[in-house]
Amino acid sequence: MRWLAACVSLTVACSQTIYNQRVYGGSMADVMVRAFQDEAGYWLVGHTRSRDGLLKRQGYDADFWVVRVDRRGELLWHATYGGRGDEELTDALVLPDKGLVLVGWTDSPELSHGKKDAYLVCLDPLGKVRWSQAVGAAGNDVALGVGLHKDGSLWVVGQVGSQDSFLHPKPYGGLDGWLLRFSLAGQLLGSTAFGGAENDYLRLVIPLSSDTVWLVGASDSRDGQIRNPLGKMDIWLVEVNGQGAFRRSWNFGGSDFEEPYSWVLSREGEIWIAGTSFSQGVAAYGRADGVIWRVQPEGAAYAAWSGGGSGDEGLNRLSLTPEGEWLVAGMTSSRNGLIPHLAGLYDAWALRWDPASDSLRFCYTFGGKDVDSWVALFPAEEGSYVGCGTTASPGDQLGVRTYGSADFWVVWWHPDTTAPPALQPEGPTLLVGYILPEKPVDTSWVYVRTEGGQLLDSFWVDTTGFFRWVVPDSVEGLIRLSIHAPSHVWKEVGMRPRPHRENRLDVRLEALKPGLRMPLFYVHFDKGSAKLLPESYGQLEELARFLRANPRLRIELAGHTDGTSLPESEMQLSRQRALAVRDYLVAQGLAKDRFTIVGYGKQRPIADNATPEGQRRNRRVEFRTLAW
Numbered sequence: 001m002r003w004l005a006a007c008v009s010l011t012v013a014c015s016q017t018i019y020n021q022r023v024y025g026g027s028m029a030d031v032m033v034r035a036f037q038d039e040a041g042y043w044l045v046g047h048t049r050s051r052d053g054l055l056k057r058q059g060y061d062a063d064f065w066v067v068r069v070d071r072r073g074e075l076l077w078h079a080t081y082g083g084r085g086d087e088e089l090t091d092a093l094v095l096p097d098k099g100l101v102l103v104g105w106t107d108s109p110e111l112s113h114g115k116k117d118a119y120l121v122c123l124d125p126l127g128k129v130r131w132s133q134a135v136g137a138a139g140n141d142v143a144l145g146v147g148l149h150k151d152g153s154l155w156v157v158g159q160v161g162s163q164d165s166f167l168h169p170k171p172y173g174g175l176d177g178w179l180l181r182f183s184l185a186g187q188l189l190g191s192t193a194f195g196g197a198e199n200d201y202l203r204l205v206i207p208l209s210s211d212t213v214w215l216v217g218a219s220d221s222r223d224g225q226i227r228n229p230l231g232k233m234d235i236w237l238v239e240v241n242g243q244g245a246f247r248r249s250w251n252f253g254g255s256d257f258e259e260p261y262s263w264v265l266s267r268e269g270e271i272w273i274a275g276t277s278f279s280q281g282v283a284a285y286g287r288a289d290g291v292i293w294r295v296q297p298e299g300a301a302y303a304a305w306s307g308g309g310s311g312d313e314g315l316n317r318l319s320l321t322p323e324g325e326w327l328v329a330g331m332t333s334s335r336n337g338l339i340p341h342l343a344g345l346y347d348a349w350a351l352r353w354d355p356a357s358d359s360l361r362f363c364y365t366f367g368g369k370d371v372d373s374w375v376a377l378f379p380a381e382e383g384s385y386v387g388c389g390t391t392a393s394p395g396d397q398l399g400v401r402t403y404g405s406a407d408f409w410v411v412w413w414h415p416d417t418t419a420p421p422a423l424q425p426e427g428p429t430l431l432v433g434y435i436l437p438e439k440p441v442d443t444s445w446v447y448v449r450t451e452g453g454q455l456l457d458s459f460w461v462d463t464t465g466f467f468r469w470v471v472p473d474s475v476e477g478l479i480r481l482s483i484h485a486p487s488h489v490w491k492e493v494g495m496r497p498r499p500h501r502e503n504r505l506d507v508r509l510e511a512l513k514p515g516l517r518m519p520l521f522y523v524h525f526d527k528g529s530a531k532l533l534p535e536s537y538g539q540l541e542e543l544a545r546f547l548r549a550n551p552r553l554r555i556e557l558a559g560h561t562d563g564t565s566l567p568e569s570e571m572q573l574s575r576q577r578a579l580a581v582r583d584y585l586v587a588q589g590l591a592k593d594r595f596t597i598v599g600y601g602k603q604r605p606i607a608d609n610a611t612p613e614g615q616r617r618n619r620r621v622e623f624r625t626l627a628w
Contacts, residue, residue, distance in 0.1 A: 015340075016364045018413045019384070021400045022073035023391065025407035026050020030065065032408045034092040035376035035388035039427045040502045041070040042378075044388060044408050045092040045102065053403040054078060062086040064102050064119075066127055070501050071380075071427045073410055077504070079127040083108025087119055090158075091145045091203075095184075098125035098468065103156055105142040106134055118143035118158055118178075122186060124466045126432060126504070131186035137162030141178070147205025149213065151242065153189060154182040157202035157215055160193050172224040173197035177217050177236070179244050192244045196221025200236060204263050206271060211242040214295075216260050216273060219251065231255040231279055237295065252293065252301035254279020260293075262318040264326075266355075271295045272304070274318035274328065282306060285337040290315035290330055290349075305353060307363075309334025311342075313349065316375045316389075325361065326353045329387060331373035332365060343367050343397070348374040348389055348411075362415055368393025372409070384414035429471035429497050433505040435461050437485045444485040444509075447545075451478040451494070453522065453538025471497055480522065482542040485509050489516050489625065490546035492539055512550065516625045519606065523581060525619045528565050530576035532584060540581065543623065544588045552628035556596040557581050560622070562615035563602035575599030581621045596626065 024030070028049035036043040044067040051057040054075070055065075063082035069075055081087070085108035093101045099122065106112050106119035117136030120143065124130055135141070139162035147155050160178035163171045168178075168191070176195035179202065182188055194200065194215075202217035219236035222229040226236070227250055234251035235258045241247060252258075256279040263273045277291045282303050289308040292315070295301040307313070311333035319327045332349040335342045339349070340363060347367035353360055366372065366387060374389035391409035395402035398409075435444045444461040448469065456475065461467045471479065476499075482492045488509040497503040510516055522539040523532065532540075547553060559574035559581075575597060582595045607614035 015416045016362075016413050017416055018366075018399070018411055020073065020412035021398065022069070022410045023395070023400050023402050023407045024054055024067050024075070024078070025403040026053030026055040027404035028060065029404065029406040030390070030408055031406055032375055032388060032390045033089050036092075036094050037376075037378040037386070038094075038098070040430055041068065041076065041427060042386070042388065042410065043068060043092075043094065043100065044410065045089060045100070046390070046408065047087065047089045047104070048080060050404055055080065059084070061108075062088050064089045064104065064121060066100065066102070066123070067408060068127070068502075069410070073412070076502050077127060081121045081129065081132070082106065083111045085109060085112070090143060093146045093148060093154075095148070099123055099130065100125075100127075101146055101154060103143040103146045112136065114138035114141070114162060116140045116142055118156065118180065120146075120156060120182070120186075122184075124464060125468060126434070126466060128434075128466070130464070133182070133186055133188070135167065135180060135188065135191075136160075137167060138164050140175075141167070143180070144201060144217075145203040145205055147207060149181075149242070150207050150210040152184060154184065155205045155207075155213065155244075156180040156182065157205055157217065159201040167191040168193050172200075172221070174199040174221070176200055177202040177215070177219075177238065179215060179240070181244055190244055192240075192246070194225050194238050194246060194249070195219065196224030196226040198222070200226075202238065204260055204273070206263055213240050213242070213244075214238070214271070215240060216263065218259055225249050226251065231257070233257040233259070235260050235273070235275065235293070235301075237301075248299070250299045252295075253277065254282040256280070258282070258291075261314070261316050264318050264320055266320070267324050272318065272326075273301075274315040276314040277303070277306065286310035286312070286334060288312040288314070290328065292318065292326070292328075304355070307338045307351065308332060309337030309339040311335065316373065317377065319377065321352070321379060324356070326355060327377045327379070328353065329374040329377035329389070331371075338363050339365060341365050344369040344372065344393055346371045346373060348372045348387060350374060350377050350385065350387055366411055366413070367391065368397030370394070380412060382414075384412060387411045387413065427500050429473075429499050430502045431467070431469045431471060431479070431481075431495075431497060431505055432502055433467060433507065434465040435467060435483055435485065435507055435509065436465055437488050437509045438511040439487060441485045441488070444483060447482040447484075447542060449480040449482070449538045450475065451480065452535045453480075455538065480538070481505070481507070482539075483507050483509060484542075484546060484549060486549070487512050489518065490542060491518070492522065492542060494522075512553070512625065512628075514625055514627060517622055519620055519622045520581070521617070521620065523621055524616070525577055527562070527615070527619070528573065530573060530580050532580050537584075540584050541588075544585055544590060547585070547590055547594065550628060554594050554596070554626040554628065556598055556624040556626055558598045558600055558622045558624065560600050560604060560618055560620050561602050562618040563605070563609045564615060570601035571599050573599075574601045577619075577621050
């Protein structure tokens with residue numbers, strides 16, 4: 001396979017065109033570790049030491065950093081997480097509900113129990129912390145990877161060095177591989193260590209079934225739970241049951257150093273692991289090559305593919321295309337072999353491999369004169385791709401503004417064999433945000449309507465307050481959201497979402513008390529008229545819903561005019577408008593004695609009566625809460 005790949009590389013395209021790129025960061029080092037693609041855009045996850053540029057932090061310590069961008073790279077939001085010391089991220093996981101789990105280590109004195117602790121932060125889809133945990137003892141204990149078990153629990157793997165804790169009651173020697181199991185609510189379910197007399201670690205979690213999980217890392221031990229040592233540092237696979245108890249382990253690799261970084265499950269159900277090998281016979285091109293191992297259930301593994309040049313390569317992320325081909329993201333320092341071009345010390349490296357025909361579809365490098373690396377490669381629209389990683393090269397070499405010594409870096413590009421796609425986002429239009437009641441509530445309800453009042457959808461929001469709603473493609477223009485929560489005043493807000501973007505909307509609700517006012521901005525009247533226009537009915541239905549939910553509440557209905565009618569009729573007209581609203585609500589089954597009617601005429605304008613739009617806003621009815 002390696003020989004065939006080398007031959008094919010002579011005929012694959014070796015040039016590409018960048019049609020968009022973005023850099024995010026500050027003047028210090030910002031290092032991307034993971035990236036994820038979804039229908040709305042990209043999650044860029046790593047750690048930062050910057051306190052300027054996009055970052056507004058104190059001190060020069062490192063913090064976890066999450067950057068959320070849309071499909072064109074426009075910044076939606078970003079946030080940092082950590083304490084007064086250093087936090088460095090090693091892995092992340094997107095949860096089924098679009099939340100995010102960040103793992104790594106911390107040495108912040110207010111968080112850590114020793115030198116370094118494993119550090120976990122669980123976020124909701126908008127970056128709000130659900131829970132965080134620092135786990136460790138007096139030594140160095142770090143989390144290196146995270147996975148989701150079939151039963152819904154979080155499995156965090158890494159390396160444990162402390163020998164004075166219930167987390168590590170029986171050290172094998174040196175640094176041991178470590179497994180921590182958590183519930184999705186952050187409860188620690190168990191801690192187990194694995195290893196031998198030297199140094200061992202775990203990085204990947206591969207849940208095969210509810211009762212069989214593979215944990216993959218590397219080991220240089222030759223005893224303990226290490227069964228077949230091969231070289232200086234082997235890839236090490238530990239099989240455990242559904243509760244993390246050891247079953248068996250085996251090593252694979254060569255005579256030198258191997259490290260695993262990523263895994264995928266093929267369409268045929270096979271496990272493939274990507275990483276780096278320094279071993280002769282595995283690394284066929286140079287000192288260190290990117291390697292993909294095929295791992296079989298009976299305990300065998302072999303290098304199904306290796307690629308690179310005479311320098312060093314590393315495969316940071318392996319993923320599958322819809323056609324079942326491999327997309328590989330990594331870095332290279334080679335100038336020959338499969339590598340068509342090298343601009344700097346290390347370049348970002350992207351390749352696509354068809355395992356069925358054992359052929360390369362493309363092999364490209366990207367970067368400037370310094371160190372550049374990609375941690376993810378995604379297919380995009382019309383045959384183009386998106387590479388995500390870190391650049392330390394000057395911006396004038398990349399053709400984009402950079403911030404500091406190392407920045408988050410995202411590149412949209414296409415092979416020269418295809419036409420550049422139009423820079424049009426193709427993701428859905430989303431409404432996301434929080435319902436923020438003044439007092440805690442178990443459930444809130446949201447009713448979504450068109451500008452004309454037609455009900456589109458309704459959904460409930462749990463105690464976290466987070467909501468996410470996909471706007472149908474058929475809906476354009478303004479959208480109205482009516483929000484109801486127990487013991488709070490109902491609120492209706494409108495927004496015009498930007499199409500194909502994630503649109504943020506946070507709504508604060510006031511606790512129910514006397515004297516609160518709310519204009520009914522979607523209850524409309526013609527000039528000089530007290531007759532309700534049809535588009536008013538939607539908001540009045542929501543007012544009726546609010547009053548039914550609070551059966552003892554009494555309200556004042558206050559009518560207003562735009563000042564364009566005869567002066568002697570303004571007060572009467574405003575009162576008639578309030579009566580029209582009351583009569584509609586009474587027709588919906590609400591008692592007439594729950595309403596007090598007031599007319600203010602033109603005395604309380606809320607907009608300029610010199611404009612038609614201002615007049616329309618002033619032709620209104622407001623309600624005010626009274627007693628209950």
